[in-house]
Amino acid sequence: QVQLVESGGGLVQVGGSLRLSCAASGGTIRNYGMGWYRQAPGKEREFVARITWSGSTAYYADSVKGRFTISRDNAKNTVYLQMNSLKPDDTAIYYCNTERTDIPWSQGTQVTVSS
Numbered sequence: 108q109v110q111l112v113e114s115g116g117g118l119v120q121v122g123g124s125l126r127l128s129c130a131a132s133g134g135t136i137r138n139y140g141m142g143w144y145r146q147a148p149g150k151e152r153e154f155v156a157r158i159t160w161s162g163s164t165a166y167y168a169d170s171v172k173g174r175f176t177i178s179r180d181n182a183k184n185t186v187y188l189q190m191n192s193l194k195p196d197d198t199a200i201y202y203c204n205t206e207r208t209d210i211p212w213s214q215g216t217q218v219t220v221s222s
Contacts, residue, residue: 109134109210111203116216119193127188127216129203137181140206143188145199146215156188157206170196193220 115127127143142157156177158165165177176189186203200215 109136111136111210111213113201113203113213113216116201116218118219118221121194121220121222123193123220124189124191125193125218127190127201127203127218129186129188131184131186135181136184136186136205141177141179141186141203142206142208143177143186143201143203144208145197145201145218147196147199150199152202155201158186190218193218195220195222 109131110133112130113127115125117125119125138160140157140159143155144152145155146152154168155171156165156167156175158177158179162179167175174192179186197218198220200217202212202215204210204212
């Protein structure tokens with residue numbers, strides 16, 4: 108069973124940057140489209156970005172388009188999310204999963220943007 112571990116979150120000021128990582132173990136994710144999702148306090152989990160298995164194409168939620176970049180390194184079994192120009196509304200727990208979200212959700216990584 109593939110397990111995912113997110114890292115790289117933290118406290119950052121408005122306009123700052125963070126780079127999240129999602130490392131897979133127990134199996135390979137190289138054949139899967141992968142995505143990042145987030146859940147803010149009191150809100151439903153929402154889609155943030157996804158990337159095809161080859162890394163050739165990425166898709167973004169309108170709220171992060173132009174600020175976030177998803178990428179992957181299949182040799183390292185890892186997916187990344189570069190987040191720039193962070194806003195208070197980006198405060199959430201960030202999770203990664205396949206684009207079908209068919210791997211059990213892990214703990215995620217907390218991102219807090221302070222104003």
